[in-house]
Amino acid sequence: MVASLITGCTIAAMFGLIAVSQPETIPGYVVSDLQLISQESKPDWSARWTGPIEAATILAWFHGYGYPRFLTDLNGDGVIDELDTIELADILGKGPMKTQTPLGTDDARLVVGLARYVAERYPDEFVIKIYDASFPAEFSAAGFGQFAPDVIDGIVLEVKEDPSIAAYEHELESAEGVIVGLEENEGENNTYLTGRSFLYDETPEGYTPVDLAWAEEDRWTPGYQGQVLETAAMTDDGMYIDYRGAWTPVEFILVLSPIEQRRGGPPTVEGCPPEAVAYDVTVSQLFDPVTDRRIGSVRVEECVTRDGDIDTYTYTLTNIDFTTLDGCGLCFFLIHVPPTLPTVSHSEPLPWLFTGFPGLWAWRTPLGDCGLLPGESATFSASVPGPTADTYVSGGVGACVSPPDGDGLVLVPLLAIRTTGPSEEGEDGGPDEEPGCPDLTVIRVESVCSLDRERTVTVAATIKNIGDQPTPVTTWARLSSSTHPGSDYAAVGILDPGEETVIHLSFSFSFKYPPCVDFTVEADTFNAIDECNESNNEMDGSICCPK
Structure with missing residues (x-):
């Protein structure tokens, strides 16, 4: 496949004769690669074992997220997998969490057992947040003495307010391990599940769809395996989850949280091997969906x-030149794929997270991360059953969003891009079949102001063809101002794909007008050519002349 340069678009912008729309809103957030461990995995286990099972579940997830010492080859079979997670849960339950004792694993033993395990392996790198205002009293009643945040060496225990849906959502989106404690029967130990997902849109009744890793045995799966509990949460006098057909109070939420996110992962790919099935490069211009102004650009290199x-x-x-107002970059990357195509495996650099929904590959950073800054790159991959055909697909990138004060939902705004990705074998519409087109855009403006009998603004504008075909004729660019009189035009010769040129335009105005000028440079001002994207021809600038 020949590499090509293609512009991105906003809603209803065109690529040749093919329209590209804004990417769909992501339906929610889901923690990928969360193991499902059954409470029947060991003959001496029972429903009392949900505490150590869910503690081992989040430790196993962190093992694959940059903390390898959390899980080792405990059964000695040469691989680290779910069987080792079962052994870890057994060690925790028969050790510090005291699951087999008459008192069993309550909130305090769950916290203390997990805290000691984490602190021994990664001292001073984690916080355990406890959403249960009464926890200090429970801690003392369990015989652990007076509660204090530093009561266990090497880790901080932070007591917060009682559980809420907002806290559950916020902690999941922050790439943290979340254990939910349900009070099935007052006076008895909680039943524990691991938070796995939530959807952004509420049900018509006002409930929040959630699902959790559940230690209940899945009778439909060979061997021993837990389940995904697909249910809903609601707020009344507290947080409730629909569990076994009844609204059950969420009495406790435990959150295992790294103090600092780890970074690293697959290096940026240098080239594509000769035996590759396909290779393509797209460059997308990003536009503000409200003002339709260009706000940056990205490059996507695909190798199959x-x-x-x-x-x-x-x-x-690669983030070419996009930044947010607070100086951050891109924290979200989305590719549309056929909804029936299963994902076999995926990879991403830390701290990026993979979220898979039917028809979507989505990578994102945790809340609070600054993402890809201008000039930085990150490499992602996903594997699927083949053979597939490489085709043009829509996608999206998202700006980094600062987390709100306190807990709460953060929706990542998406900006449309055009790239390539998998289709079912035999589908039409591959990159080699799409008609090419030129696309002129203003990539840079520089201005000066001189004084004589009038003020004169002179602008040097760089015009570039970011399409994949040459411009067929000479075009014209225009300098204008909405606040001051005057304009100017300059001819732009034929430009090959990727070629750019600098033109100079100027206009003068009398001293009776304000000294500060807002101006616009527009490429192809007379619409002489059909472009890939007709909405990216303008760039604004401003200058204040001497008084």
Whole structure:
């Protein structure tokens, strides 16, 4: 496949004759790669074992997220997998969490057992947040003495307010391990589940759809395996979850939280191997969906390789020049894929997270991260059953959003891009079949102001063809101002794909007008050519002349 440069678009912008729409809103957030451990995995286990099972579940997830010492080859079979997570839960339950004793694992023993395990392996790197205002009293009643945040060496225990849906959502989106404690029967130990997902849209009744990793045995799966409990949460006098057909109070939420996110992962891909099935490069211009002004651009390099019956799509996302108002970059990357195509595996650099929904590959950073800054790149991959065909697909990138004060939902705004990705084998519409087009845009303006009998503003504007075809004729660019009189035009010769040129335009105005000028430079002002994107021709600027 020949590499090509293609512009991005906003709603209803066009690529040749093919329209590209804004990416769909992500339906919610889901923690990928969360193991489902059954409470029947060991003959001496029972429903009393949900505490150590869910503690081992979040430790196993962190093992794959940059903390390898949390899980080792405990059964000695040469691999680290769910069987080792079962052994870890057994160690925790028969050790510090005291699951087999008559008192069993209550909130205090769960916290203390997990805290000691974490502090021994990663001292001073984690906080355990406890959403239960009464926890200090429970801690003392369990025989652990006076509660204090530093009562256990090497880790901080932070007591917060009682559980809420907002806290559950916020902690999941922050890439933290979340254990939910349900009070099935007053006076008895809680039943524990691991938070896995939530949807942004509420049900018609006002409930929040959630699902959790549940230690209840899945009778439909061979061997021993837990389940995903698909349910809903609501707020009344507290947080409740629909559990076994009844609204059950969420009495306690435990959150295992790194003090600082780890970074690293797959290096940026240098080239694509000659035996690759497909290779393509797209450059997308980003536009503000409200003002339709250009606010940056991104480059996506895609390389598709095949190993037997598995196709791997590797993407290197480069932030060319996008920044947010607070100086951060891109924290979200989305690719649309066929909804029936299963994802076999994926990879991403830390601290990026993969979220899979039917029809979507989505990578995002935790809340509070500054993401990809201008000039930075990150490499992601996803593998699917092959053979597939490489085709043009829509996608999106999202700006980093600062977390709100306190807890709460954060929706990541998406900006549309055009790239390539998998389709079912035999589908039409591959990159080699799409008609090419030129696309002129203003990528830079520099201005000066001189004084004589009038003020004169002179602008040097760089016009670039970011399309994949040459401009067929000479075009014209225009300098204008909405606040001051005067304008100017300059011819722009034929530009090949990727070629740019600098033109100079100027206009003068009398001293009776304000010295500060807002101006606009527009490429192809007379619409002489059909472009890939007709909405990216303008760039604004301003200058204040001497008084």
